[in-house]
Amino acid sequence: MTINGSLLVAGSEKRGTRGELYGVEAATGTALPVSFGGASAEDVEQATRLAWEAFASYRETDLETRAAFLETIASEIEAIGDELIVRAMAETGLPRGRLEGERARTTGQLRLFAKEVREGRFQELRFDGADPSRKPVPKPDLRLRNVPLGPVAVFGASNFPLAFSVAGGDTASALAAGCPVVVKAHSAHPGTSELVGRAVQRAVAKAGLHAGTFALLFDTGFEVGQKLVADARIRAVGFTGSRRGGTALMKISSERKQPIPVYAEMSSINPVIFFPNALKTRAPEIAAAFVSSLVLGAGQFCTNPGLILAVDSEGLDTFIAKARELLPDVGAQTMLTGSIAKAFCDGVARLEKHPEVRLVANGKPGSEFEGTAALFETTAAAFLAHHELQDEVFGAAGLIVRCRDLAELERVLDGLEGQLTVALHITNEDEQDAKRLVPKLEMLAGRLLVNGFGTGVEVSPAMVHGGPYPATADGRSTSVGTLAIYRFLRPVSYQDFTTTLLPAPLR
Secondary structure (H helix, E strand, C coil): CCCCCEEEECCEEEECCCCEEEEECCCCCCEEEEEEECCCHHHHHHHHHHHHHHHHHHCCCCHHHHHHHHHHHHHHHHHHCHHHHHHHHHHHCCCHHHHHHHHHHHHHHHHHHHHHHHHCHHHCCEEECCECCCCCCCECCEEEEEEECCCEEEECCCCCCCCCCCCCHHHHHHHHHCCCEEEECCCCCHHHHHHHHHHHHHHHHHCCCCHHHEEEECCCCCHHHHHHHHCCCCCEEEEECCHHHHHHHHHHHHCCCCCCCEEEECCCCCEEEECHHHHHHHHHHHHHHHHHHHHHHHHCCCCCCCEEEEECCHHHHHHHHHHHHHHHHCCCEECCCHHHHHHHHHHHHHHHHCCCCEEEEECCCCCCCEECCEEEEEEHHHHHHCHHHHCCCCCCEEEEEEECCHHHHHHHHHCCCCEEEEEEECCHHHHHHHHHHHHHHHCCEEEEEECCCCCCCCCCCCCCCCCCCCCECCCCCCCCCHHHHHHHEEEEEEECCCCCCCCHHHC
């Protein structure tokens, strides 16, 4: 399949005229062949106008048609074959196995949403019959269903070129809800985005849907994303990225005549709590599992374990000694982009220079495009006194906070911002202390784990990938699992409608 740098709008392709960008080989910083034209204001207007036109018909598609459409997208992505993996490897530096797994996750969640659509539970149909004889006033006939919000703007993520990008979870859940989607591709993997965008475009045509049901735009700066969020025809936003980017989009939304929900996943350091008896009995095993999780994918996961909380003990010393033994053997890994690699190195340097922080161990050094794993240590008192130690360092960097006792550990938890995950490492002897903390942890994060680490997010009806701000903009939602569909729906009640007037599902 040919990559030619085109915008995908109105069921066709066109060359963007607002500047150009290139895909870059992550391992070398070398520009890849073929430039991509940036979208103009006119391109954004066309994409959103057609998405609004498509909404009128797409929102009324029967459930089987919509489900089959999602399955067709999955099949079209698979039909791209190895070209997709090879291009994504070049643009992201991620290994083949990781990307093949991510492709399977992408197609799997499309098919999971197809199943959810067929079952129809997301409509939440409710029937509350009339009672004309009720006194002092008759009771009306009331019926309720969820309806789609309208066209959704989806921002591709840098760290998941497939599962959180053009046809990723935000797109899949929005389309499942009955919302057309306009995607702003991430500049870190434009070729990968175009290949997947063409697959979605083919699926739209095969399903006989309005051509405005899907569009893919490239941006050489920030204007396309800003204009999308500001456009009155866009009714919700899906975003995964930095806190700075997410809050900027939230600000644009809040200043609209009609503000809209911005579902932004932004920042999380994912605390891991090592309870005393767990460290006493299996510190070396915990350390080995932690190091594996810390360096997985060069640490470029939003659920990466960046903060370790433990009570000062021999068990903690054993954990640190084992981590110090293992980390120097970990090779540097190519990071997603040169700018991400630089930001990671700068974040590690800040920790190295911090007067209250001590370096535990580093991995092997690498090139300017690679990240070297790093583990640091501080005290609970210093962590509480220096709020900057909570700042996320996106990559394979972790900070151990040594607490005097569980009471001080609890004070550290009280000072944390919202998180995606919190992991507890316990034995039976630790359960009572852990149980006492669970209500506090429920207020802190969207997913709580026992004897594991947050990396590796299962796509499941029971999964929550979200949490209180700044982990996400709206802690009531999830971007992974079938509950994600509810972000793009709202309830409507119908009172005393005749059968003819009622929507078909409520008759």
